[in-house]
Each structure stands twice: as structure tokens, then as C-alpha cells.
Amino acid sequence: MALVGLFSAKDREFGSKLDVLAAAVEAQGGRVVSRHIQRRGVSSGGVDRMGSPLSRRTLLSPGKAGEVADACRSAGVDVVVFANPLTEHQRAVLNDVFDCLVISGGDLGTVHG
Template sequence: MALVGLFSAKDKEFARKVDLLASVVEAHGGQVVSRHVQRRGVSSGGADKMGDPLSRRTLLSPGRAREVADACRQGGVGVVVFVNPLTDHQRAVLTDMFGCLVLSGDDLR
């Protein structure tokens, strides 16, 4: 499995949140093979937009989304789990883009 998360640049706990998701995945019998973090800074619209996703379709920047997709294909990843909640539309777009099942950590709790 691959883990993915979008976090504000102000979020100092992002690594702990990814580690927590990894422990949930492992408790369900999954093996984490890669982790991908997208940090959202203040340079693209100010602090008021830091909580907004970079893309409403994918939550990620185009470059990070390609990075995750490439890692999934090269590593034979069967499931990607996002730290962030996902809409049904985002799941469909990401599943198509990554070529594997896409879940949110909320699905595992």
C-alpha cells in the first residue's frame, strides 16, 4: 500500500499523522511500501487558502499526482490510502489515475 496526505505548511504534526495511518493500515494486515506528502504553503494565495486542496479532483498538485501514479505502477501497489477524506468523485479520478483502489483512512476505522 501507498500512503498519501495533503497538509498545510503550518501543520507540524504531518509526519505523526502519516505514521498513525501506517499503523492502522498494518493493523488491518496491509504493508506500507511508500509514503507521499504534499505540503501546502502560503505562496499560492495566502494563509486563508492553505486548507483548500491543490486540485478539487485529486487534492494534489499535478506533479505529486504523477509521482504517486508512477510509484504505484513501478511498485505494484494495489491500494492507496489517503490521510485526508475523499469524495466519491475524487476516489474515481484517483483510482483511474493511479491504476489501483484508492481509500481514505476514514474507510479503515
């Protein structure tokens, strides 16, 4: 499985949040093979976009979505677990982009954001 999370630049706990998510995956019998983080507001351009809405389709930039998709294909990942809540539409789009099942941490009984 791969873990993916969108975190604000102000969120200094993103690493520990992914650790908790990884523990939940492992408690369900899964094995985490990669972690992917999209930070928002880290660069000066990102700070300018902090007030803009998130991508309704993927929560990720096109570049990060492509990076995650390539990594998942290379590693043979069959499930991607997002640290963020996802709508059904986002799940469907991400399933197509990543070519595998996409779920959120909430599906594992964990709460992230």
C-alpha cells in the same frame, strides 16, 4: 500500500499522522511500501495559493499526482490510502490516475485531516 496526505505548511504533526495511518493499515494486515506528502503553503508561491480551493479532483498538484502514480506502478501498489477524507468523485478520479484502488484513512476506522 502507499500512503498519501495533503497537509498545510502549518501542520507540524504530518509525520505522526502518517505514522498513525500506517499503523492502521498494518493492523488491517496491509504493508506500507511508500509515503507521499503534498505540503501546501511551504513555498512563497504556495503561501499565496493557501486561500485558493483545493483541487476538487485529486487534492494533489498535477506533478505530485503523477509522481505518486509512477511510484505506485513501479512498486506494484494495489491500494493507496489517503490521510484526507475523499469524496466518491475524488476516489473515482484517483482510481483512474493511480490505476489502483484509492481509499481514505476513515475507511480504516482512523480520523485524519
